[in-house]
Amino acid sequence: MTSKKQINEPTIQSIVMDGHLEAAEALGALSAASVAATAALPVALSKCETESQMEKVIADRDRCMLAYINSQKKTLQQTGPLFERTAKELEIAAAEIKQKTQNLHNAVDAVNLMADITRLACSLALAFC
């Protein structure tokens, strides 16, 4: 029986897609590419011997970063309103709770006010005694 021949040469890989790529997955993939490109910069730049080589390295990395950051900007527009709405709802909740606390104080204030009014009435009554 012949053993399988090992292939050490680089192979071409293809990404099989099911045709349904979620925005989150796409953004994650673009980010992974830009992080990897930036991570490779120190080694790549230090190996460059000419300025044109460095220009090429930087331009390739910038393409990855721009692809990620522009996609990020687009997706942020989708989810931004959800955060605005949540912030607004929390703001309303804070106001409602503050109002409840105020209502508790109002009860005490009302009684104190009544006491003050009665004392005032007392001083006025003295004038007629």
Added chain:
Amino acid sequence: MNKITYPQPGSGALSFRVLLPVLFLILLFEGCSTSLNVQNAANLGTTGKEVAKASISNIFASDCEYRNAIEAEIFFHSYAGQETPEALLDAYHDVQAELVARKVVFTQLSDVYKAFSELASNTAPTEIKSSIIGFGNAVNEYAATVNNTKTLSKSTAEIAGEIAQLILSARKKQMISQSSVLIRERLIKLSILLEDPLVQKQMTTFKQNLAQNRASAIQLLWKHGLLDPSPMINQMTTDIGFKAGSDALTIVRKNNRIRDGLEGVMTYRLKGKIEQIEKGYGNSVKTVRELIKEHEKLEKGEALTYSRLHQIITELQKITELLSRKH
């Protein structure tokens, strides 16, 4: 002219008989919400504020992180003889501005818990008792002035004060319960929003890219022998009583093995920081979920177990510390 007549001092006993059923009804009414523990609510308010604060540090890139990343970007381009990438920097700015605007959600969450704490620690029910007694005294003073009699006995005024305190305590508990529901409903929405895969990627990937920019700039500076590794050597050896020698930098520059070893540690630390970003986000989401559970327990009158929540908050604080630590 008809003279106004007031009940005689002895009529306090009558008032007492009238007030007793009222007191009974109030106690019955209060019984509906006695299970809610006001102190637990106050503690939950404090914990909620801590969660909001820790989440801000873990989810959003700080001004310092952002500035470091932008400076790294400028450094790469200037290093390669390129002009400052204005378009790229503008895009960074837009993304950072949009993400920073989302911080308001957590600022509002902190405000909500501040209001909740204030409600729970509100002393109005105690205050009303002395106010009622004060009111009784004022009425008596008035009556004594116009009629030379007292209308309310001391005990009647005190009972009235007790009743007012009970009413307000019951009302306060009811308000706390209503507020807890209000907060919990919003926390559920926030949790769903934060768990959205797209939102999660938006929050974590930008922070990761900023961190990688800085990490790469540090590695490039290191490759050119510009960084002194003595503090790192100190950290690796201080606990057993060593420190970097005065000629450490010269030795490192001459010895490739030592340089590679230290570079390995540096890369490990930088990589670790980037990996912590996703963990920090995940923990922030967990704390929101735990808060929801604690609110449910509070509303049901069950004892609150903060151990899990505090464990996550501690983890969050550790990650924040790790991400902002100056090695």
